[in-house]
Amino acid sequence: MKYRALRILIIFSVLISLAGAQDLASFEKRTTVKKLANGLTVLICERPEAPVFSFFTHVDAGSVQDPMGETGLAHMFEHMAFKGTDKIGTKNYAAEKVALEKVEKAYAAYRYERDKRVGRDNAKVKQLEKAWQDAVQEANQYVVPNEFGEIVERNGGEGLNAFTDDDETGYHYSFPENRLELWAYLESERFIHPVMREFYKERNVVIEERRMRTDSRPIGRLLEQFISAAFQAHPYHRPTIGWLADLNYFSATDAQHFFNDYYVPSNMVVAVVGDVKASEAMPVVEKYFARIPSHAQPDEVSTSEPPQNSERRVILREASQPVYLEGYHRPDYLDKDDAVYDAIADLMSEGRTSRLYRALVRDKKIASVSAGFTGFPGNKYPHLFAFFAFPLPGHTPHEIEDAIHAEIERLKKEDITDDELKMIKTRAKANLVRGLAENEGLAFQLGQAQARYGDWRESFRQVDRIDKVSKADIRRVANQIFVPTNRTVGIIENIPAASTNKGGQQ
Numbered sequence: 043m044k045y046r047a048l049r050i051l052i053i054f055s056v057l058i059s060l061a062g063a064q065d066l067a068s069f070e071k072r073t074t075v076k077k078l079a080n081g082l083t084v085l086i087c088e089r090p091e092a093p094v095f096s097f098f099t100h101v102d103a104g105s106v107q108d109p110m111g112e113t114g115l116a117h118m119f120e121h122m123a124f125k126g127t128d129k130i131g132t133k134n135y136a137a138e139k140v141a142l143e144k145v146e147k148a149y150a151a152y153r154y155e156r157d158k159r160v161g162r163d164n165a166k167v168k169q170l171e172k173a174w175q176d177a178v179q180e181a182n183q184y185v186v187p188n189e190f191g192e193i194v195e196r197n198g199g200e201g202l203n204a205f206t207d208d209d210e211t212g213y214h215y216s217f218p219e220n221r222l223e224l225w226a227y228l229e230s231e232r233f234i235h236p237v238m239r240e241f242y243k244e245r246n247v248v249i250e251e252r253r254m255r256t257d258s259r260p261i262g263r264l265l266e267q268f269i270s271a272a273f274q275a276h277p278y279h280r281p282t283i284g285w286l287a288d289l290n291y292f293s294a295t296d297a298q299h300f301f302n303d304y305y306v307p308s309n310m311v312v313a314v315v316g317d318v319k320a321s322e323a324m325p326v327v328e329k330y331f332a333r334i335p336s337h338a339q340p341d342e343v344s345t346s347e348p349p350q351n352s353e354r355r356v357i358l359r360e361a362s363q364p365v366y367l368e369g370y371h372r373p374d375y376l377d378k379d380d381a382v383y384d385a386i387a388d389l390m391s392e393g394r395t396s397r398l399y400r401a402l403v404r405d406k407k408i409a410s411v412s413a414g415f416t417g418f419p420g421n422k423y424p425h426l427f428a429f430f431a432f433p434l435p436g437h438t439p440h441e442i443e444d445a446i447h448a449e450i451e452r453l454k455k456e457d458i459t460d461d462e463l464k465m466i467k468t469r470a471k472a473n474l475v476r477g478l479a480e481n482e483g484l485a486f487q488l489g490q491a492q493a494r495y496g497d498w499r500e501s502f503r504q505v506d507r508i509d510k511v512s513k514a515d516i517r518r519v520a521n522q523i524f525v526p527t528n529r530t531v532g533i534i535e536n537i538p539a540a541s542t543n544k545g546g547q548q
Contacts, residue, residue, distance in 0.1 A: 066502040073488070073498065074320035076328070080336035081308030084327050085492050087315040089481060095316025096201075096216040096481035098489040099229060102311075103304035104209045105282040106344060106423065112292040114248065114284015115300045117206040119236075121244045122297055123213065124190055124204070127235040130228075131189040135237075138184035142238065145181050146295050148174040149242075153291070178242055185239055193228065197221050201482065208278055208420035210493070216482060219317040223326050229312070230330040233305055238294035245289060252283045260360040260534050264367070267356045268532035269419055272369055272426060276347040278419055307331075308339040313489030313498075315481045347371065347424060354530045361539035366439035367532040368446070369418060369426035370523050375494065381507035382519045383416045383427055388466045389458060389516070390414035390429070390449070395465070397453075398429070402445050408437040412446070422494070426530075427523060439533045453520045457513040470508040474501070 072088040108115045128135045152170035155162060194202050194215060202215040217225050256262035266281050273279035312331060314323065350371055372383060390398050391413035402409040412431035419425065429450075431442045477483050488498040 066499060069502070070499075074324060075492065075498065076324060078307065078328055078332045080332055080334055081306070081339070082331055082334060083311045083492060084324065084331065085311065085313040085488055085498055086318060086320040086323050086327070087313070087484065087488060088317075088319060089315055089484070090317045093219045093317045094216055094481065095219055095222065095225075095314055095318050096485045097214060097225065097229070097315070098313045098482075098485040099213040100311040100313070100489045100493045101211040101213075101305060102309045102493055103211060103300075103340075104207050104420070105280055105284075106208050106277040106420070107300075107304055107340070108277070108280055108284070109296075109300070111288060112284075112296055112300075113280045113288040114252075114282070115288075115292055115297060116211060116304075117282055117284065118245065118248060118289075118292070119297050119301055119305075120204050120206045120211050120213075121248065122236060122238055122241065122301075123232050124202075125239050125244070126186070126190045126237060127231045128237055129231070129235070130193065131186050131237065131239060133184045133186060135184075138181060138237075138239065141177070141181035141184060142294070145174065145177040145242075146293060148177040149293055150295075153293070157291070182240070182243075187240075190228070190232070197224055199225075206282055208282055209422035210490075212486070212489075214482065214485065216316075222314075222318060222323055223330075226326050226330040230333060233310075234334055236298075236301060238297055241294035241297065245292075248283065249286065249289050252281075252286060252289065256281070256283060257286075260358060260362040261365060264356065264358050264365060264532050264534055267358070268367060268369070268530065271354045271356050271532075272350075272371070272530040273347055275345045276423060277344055278347075278423065278425065282419075303340050306339055307334045307336050310334075311489050311493040313485045313492065315485040315488065344423065350528050350530070353526050356530075356532045358532075358534045359537045360534050361537060362534060364433050364439050364536045365430065365532070365534040366433065366442040366446070367428060367430040368443070369428040369530050369532075370525075370528045371424060372416065372427050372523050374424050375417075375421045379515070379519050381504065382511050382515045384470070384504075385466050385508055385511045386427070386453070386516060386520065387414055387416050388469055389462055390453075392466075392469060397449050398431070398446070401449055402431055402442065406445055408434060408441050408445060410434055412442070439535060443531070450520065450524045454517060454524065456517075458516055463511075463513060466511070467509050470505050474505050477501075 069087065074086045075083065077083050103116055105113065105116050125131055128139075132138050148170070152167070152174045155170055156167050191202055194217075198218045198221060200216050204211065204213045213229070256266055269281075270279045312327065314327065373379070388396075390396055393399070394404070396413075398412040398414060402412040409431040410433075412429075414427065414429040416427045417425060418428045429446050431446065433439060433442050477487050487501050491501040492498040494500070
């Protein structure tokens with residue numbers, strides 16, 4: 043173990059020498075933050091190593107903000123943000139706008155009749171469905187497919203992508219440094235003039251995505267049911283992809299309303315990192331992004347999850363790889379002990395010297411992989427610290443359960459060693475340096491910290507907080523959180539294919 047610690051220290055020193063002056067003081071000299079008059083925050087970090095830049099647009103809205111009955115809407119709008127604007131992706135926007143309005147009127151009429159619980163006229167439903175589909179076809183004739191992405195690619199853009207999770211939505215790609223103004227125009231336009239074109243076609247794409255990733259995969263079904271069991275009140279129980287019934291319900295009009303409510307400047311942070319000078323770039327960014335209309339920021343109140351007072355279990359019996367998963371409720375990322383949870387996750391899971399790897403994989407040889415992690419399914423709100431493992435053939439989830447609990451009890455009863463604590467703190471510093479190595483990751487890291495804490499410097503201060511974690515802190519937090527009444531368990535038990543009862547639960 044001492045050799046391992048020494049090797050990590052050597053690697054860390056090499057990373058420092060390669061990264062150069064990657065400390066807070068250096069970044070403070072090269073980082074500029076400005077809040078525009080409309081409330082949008084812009085962060086520019088000068089990094090002239092190569093003639094490129096990356097950006098990250100953080101929108102403080104994820105699936106937690108999905109309206110009741112419209113789960114998946116935050117993720118759906120993320121898809122719409124690539125469909126272009128009133129100037130990009132259309133042959134004739136004036137005509138397309140009229141056609142899209144007809145689509146929405148036709149869909150509203152169809153949906154109203156389709157969803158009647160009493161007195162539904164099935165013949166009328168078919169008639170209205172055809173009228174809606176005809177309106178969709180009429181609108182499609184004005185579409186120039188994928189024009190937004192093609193403009194980015196033609197101008198040297200790379201990594202065009204986005205993500206939606208429970209807590210946020212993010213957009214990102216990279217451009218040559220001489221395309222800054224084009225980027226500012228494109229990125230601001232899709233948040234000023236979004237168009238819900240090809241909405242129902244894209245909704246079908248999302249429905250298929252749900253079928254492939256969740257409905258057709260045992261692990262997907264387990265995770266969905268596990269999270270729903272762990273969070274019975276807080277919106278974390280909603281799947282980011284959305285429930286199938288909701289995906290078949292919401293409309294382009296609903297997506298526009300979501301955009302109007304949450305894509306407001308005060309809810310957004312734009313981080314730019316690369317070969318740019320703040321004195322030159324900030325006026326360009328402000329010129330375009332200041333055009334986004336401002337209005338009141340949405341209320342952040344959400345239902346709080348009540349304390350859990352008994353263990354909950356979800357068991358699926360499938361002809362598939364068995365899995366063991368358990369989670370414990372913990373406070374959100376602003377909690378004073380947040381760094382302690384990060385330290386425990388590192389101790390239990392980081393590398394081949396981690397406790398779970400050594401105990402379950404190397405020594406007992408009952409699992410192919412095992413780890414513990416925090417921030418599940420998000421971390422903006424109170425969430426879970428989770429443990430999981432995949433049993434090897436001939437071993438069961440219940441063996442895994444006992445082995446994980448043995449390691450948890452050890453954590454609660456015994457102080458970790460000096461070498462373990464030193465390695466946790468050394469890795470935290472090394473991971474920070476690695477995270478600063480590329481423009482893309484740095485833009486994400488600085489932008490998210492600015493959005494979450496109101497100060498990008500928190501990316502660096504987290505390492506300082508981990509450096510202050512003590513052995514006593516780890517035992518204290520472990521004893522507070524890792525208790526049976528605070529535990530939710532998810533298991534996939536392997537059974538012969540002929541006996542499979544999909545979605546089986548106990």
